[in-house]
Amino acid sequence: MRYLIVLLSLPVLFSFTFSPMQQTIELHKGQKFARYLIENSSAETIPVIFRAVTRVQKSDGTEVNNETKEIQVFPPQMLLASGQKKSVRVTFKGNDKFSQEKSYRIIAQQVPVNLSTDKKKTGIKMLLKFQNALYIRNKDYKSQLKISEYEIKNNKLHVFVTNSGNAHQYLYNVNIKFKEGKKNIEIPKKELEKLEGQNILANTTRHFIFNPVLGLKNNWEGQITFD
Structure with missing residues (x-):
């Protein structure tokens, strides 16, 4: 999942872009x-700070992020003039002995420093915060997804998708079906639209909730396919 957070403060709209949204450093x-x-696309000079955090994904897709010293971001801060473009270098400083893809967020955040001497400006300033993805690999890793559990509860179908592999996986054109003997029941495509673009990190389980599927009982075999 990709993040762009907009924070509210005071006067003038500041705007910048931070790209790409995702990168992978392949140590091997x-x-x-x-x-x-x-890139600063606004008419003002803006101050921006940068930092790296770890990612632990919860079952609902939200994340727990903590500061890390494994990723060095340089420069850690800058003043970006109107129309100016600059590059930010991120370097892996951690132990290169690990058994699954490591996941981080590189945060670029505008800070509320008023560099203008015009005290008559009024309005709303939108402070941008990008949280772009960074993955570190020391070998070629692969994802491995399966329906690890499902249950029909409170008139809803709860499906748990586990990525037991060692690389993240984005979901596109998903198909989920359940089998019991010669019987096959699929979750309707319309219901599965909510999964498009969802990301499941390595060794992580996601919990998705759907409307009930007619005829489905507990204890059938669940299967998931995707592009």
């Missing part, structure tokens, strides 16, 4: 760092 291919590009 000799890569040590990645670069993100920041």
